[in-house]
Amino acid sequence: MIYLNVYKEGSKTEVEKVYTAQGYDLMLGTVEDFMNIIDLDKLNDQTEVAKMIVKGFSKIKVLLHDVFPEATDDELNRTRISDLIQTIIQIGLAVGDSIKELKSGNLKRV
Secondary structure (H helix, E strand, O other), X not given: OEEEEEEOOOOOXXXXXXEEEOHHHOOHHXXXXXXXXXXXXXXXXXXXXXXXXHHOHHHHHHHHHHHXXXXXXXXXXOOOHHHHHHHHHHHHHHHHHHHHHHHHXXXXXX
């Protein structure tokens, strides 16, 4: 489960809304964009994730809109960086799980 907290206007502690997404629903384009920004091998290091977010900052909002299409720009502006880091890690784990699924050959033919 991937989630993103949106805080009330003017508050750094009171959550107004929580967006959620299932990792298996990620679109190929979202996964590709994510992998262009984030090194999956460094997901366990929050400092490295923060650095990658800063480096790919211009693409982060687009990525978040892909994962949480109903989130507005205003709501994304009301997310804490510490929460954003956790959300990026959750997306990374979902991407990693998707890649493992492809490697293992467990995909079902339709």
